[in-house]
Amino acid sequence: MSIKMMHHVCIQTEKYTESLDFYTRILGFEVISETPNFHNRDFNTWLKLGEFMIELQTPKQGDTLNKWSNLNEGIVHMCFLVDNVEEEYDRIKSLGYNSFKIKNGKVVYDVEGEKLMKIKAPEGTEIEMRDTDI
Incomplete structure (x- = not known):
């Protein structure tokens, strides 16, 4: 390859x-x-x-971009591996950023026994953070 x-x-x-x-x-x-x-x-x-x-x-002059939607085909989010999701959440929140995805009333939540969180970037990109590899 x-x-x-x-x-x-x-x-x-x-x-x-x-x-x-x-x-x-x-x-x-x-x-x-x-x-x-x-x-x-x-x-x-x-x-x-x-x-x-x-x-x-930035978009080409005169263009208006479509807003992000999780119903778009193609890449839905990108993910970063961190040492500790809870500590990363605390660090990001301490910097004054608070656009997190909430699931079942929680920012840091479990998916099949693994902790993760999702952040929405200003332009709409959804970013997952997790502390376990697959």
């Missing part, structure tokens, strides 16, 4: 400033490059965490 690894996910957003803050300050990604006026877009920015990257971009 010639595929070596997953390189990046591209996320478009009409809430660029809020999304950039979320991925850098809340999730800890580093800005690798930020290019203004990129092919009819206000910004195209590369973010990196470990070996994984996100290409964060």
